[in-house]
Amino acid sequence: MSSFPPQVPPVRRDLPTDPYTTIALHPHTPEHLRRVGEWLMYGANVGDPAAYRLPSYEQAKLSAL
Template structure:
């Protein structure tokens, strides 16, 4: 009987990506640059946490118990 916990199998990783296939070698059109700018400016930032709000009176009353 082993004293170590059971281990999971190793993670299978994808093959390395060739950087030359992911870089655009031609200049972008102004329309494409405008769309990218709009996505960055007006897109939803999912990782942005909500602003801090003080607990309500009822929540503060419950946590004081």
């Protein structure tokens, strides 16, 4: 009987991706570039960071230990 805990089987990983399959080989259309630009401009939350909240009593109590 072993004194070590049981081991889990190894994780099966996907095969490596070829870099040439992940880039666009064809030039983008102006319509596509416009849609991407709109998505980046209006979809990003860059100028509106989350409001700062003081830590709760429980969080402050834990950090003081």
